[in-house]
Amino acid sequence: MASKSKQDILSLIEADHRKVEELFSEFEELEGKKAQECFKQIYKELTLHARVEELVFYPALREYEETESYIEEAESEHNSVKILLEQMKSLKPTDGEFETKMMHLQESVMHHVEEEEDEIFEVVRSAMD
Numbered sequence: 001m002a003s004k005s006k007q008d009i010l011s012l013i014e015a016d017h018r019k020v021e022e023l024f025s026e027f028e029e030l031e032g033k034k035a036q037e038c039f040k041q042i043y044k045e046l047t048l049h050a051r052v053e054e055l056v057f058y059p060a061l062r063e064y065e066e067t068e069s070y071i072e073e074a075e076s077e078h079n080s081v082k083i084l085l086e087q088m089k090s091l092k093p094t095d096g097e098f099e100t101k102m103m104h105l106q107e108s109v110m111h112h113v114e115e116e117e118d119e120i121f122e123v124v125r126s127a128m129d
C-alpha cells in the first residue's frame, strides 16, 4: 500500500477514535431516552469502526512483522467490546447493570485506542519513513 493511502487510513481511524471519545463524554451528561439514543450511536460507531479495521487496516498490517502480536491482542479486544455491546443492547441505561457495563466499555475502548495509536500507528509510521 502506498504511503499516502496509509496516512489517509491512519487519519480516518484517528477521526473515528475522537468521535467515539466525544460520544462517551456526551453520554455522561444524558439521561433517559437521550442516553439510549447516544448509546445506540456508540454501538453503531464502534461496530462499524471495528469492521473497517478488521477488513482493511489489520489485514494491511500483515506486511509488518512487528505488528503481529499487537494485532492478535487488538482482535481479542475487539471481541470483548463486541460481547459487551451486545449485552448492553438488551439493557436500558436506567438498569443498574448498564452503568457498570458502560464504565467497563469505556475503559476497554480507551485502552484499545491508546494501544492502536501509540503502538500500532508507531510501527506503521516508522515503516513509512
Ligand SMILES: [Fe+2]
Residues within 6 Å of the ligand: 050, 053, 074, 078, 112, 116
Ligand atoms: Fe481497533
Ligand SMILES: [Fe+2]
Residues within 6 Å of the ligand: 013, 017, 049, 053, 113, 116
Ligand atoms: Fe480503532
